[in-house]
Amino acid sequence: MSLHAPIISLRHLAHNISVLKQTLVNHCIEKNVPVFPGCVNASDMTRAVNAGLKVIKFFPAEQSGGVAFLKALALVLPLNFMLTGGVNTKNLKDLIEGEKRDEITAICKDAVKTMLGFELRHIGVNCSNEVAAMKTSRAFSTVFGMARKVENSSIFAGTVIECMKAP
Numbered sequence: 001m002s003l004h005a006p007i008i009s010l011r012h013l014a015h016n017i018s019v020l021k022q023t024l025v026n027h028c029i030e031k032n033v034p035v036f037p038g039c040v041n042a043s044d045m046t047r048a049v050n051a052g053l054k055v056i057k058f059f060p061a062e063q064s065g066g067v068a069f070l071k072a073l074a075l076v077l078p079l080n081f082m083l084t085g086g087v088n089t090k091n092l093k094d095l096i097e098g099e100k101r102d103e104i105t106a107i108c109k110d111a112v113k114t115m116l117g118f119e120l121r122h123i124g125v126n127c128s129n130e131v132a133a134m135k136t137s138r139a140f141s142t143v144f145g146m147a148r149k150v151e152n153s154s155i156f157a158g159t160v161i162e163c164m165k166a167p
Contacts, residue, residue, distance in 0.1 A: 025051055036082055040064050045077050055080045109145045120160045126167040130155075133163040 021037060028035035029052060038059040039045045048056045058070060061083035070081050127133040137155040141148045146158030154162045 022047070022051075025053070029053075038084075042073060042077075045073060045079060049077055049079060053079070055082060057082045057084055059084045123161045125161065125163045127163050127165065128167065130165040133165045137161070137163040 025035055025037050025048075027033075035053070036055055036057045037044075037048060037053070039048055039056045040059060041064075045056060056079055058064065058081045067083075070083075073079075074081070125133075125136055127136050133155045137148050137157045140146060140157035140161045140163075144158065144161075146161070149156045153166070154164045156162050
C-alpha cells in the first residue's frame, strides 16, 4: 500500500497541473492575452488547436524530435511553432535551412512580426532638426528592418514611421 500512495499522488498532481494549465490558457484566450503553451506531443498540440490557438511553444524541441517531428505534425495540425529548448548554434543549421545569416535574420524578424500580431498605421516623431530626424529614422530602420526614404519635411522608416525634420 505504501508503494501505491505516491503513484496515486503523482497522478493526481499531474492531472491538477494539466487542469490548471488548461484553465490558464482558457483565461488568456478569453481576455485576449497572448499565450503560447508548451507542447511536447501531438496530444498537447491537438488540445491547443481545439482551444483555438495558432502558435505553441515546442519544448524541449531538440530532445522531442526537433524539426523532423514538427514537419510531420505540421501536415495535419494548423499551428505555428516556436522552438525552445536545445536550439543552439550547433544545430541551428538543421532547424533553419541554409547558413546565411541575412536569411536567418530575415526569418527571425518575420517571425517576430507574426508573433506580435499587430499592425501600425502611422507614427509621427517630431525631431528637433534634420540631423536628429536622420538619426531617429536610422534607428527605427535598423531595429525593424525597414528601408528609409527622405522626403522634403520628413524622413520615413518604412511606410509607417515618419520622423519630422522640424517640430
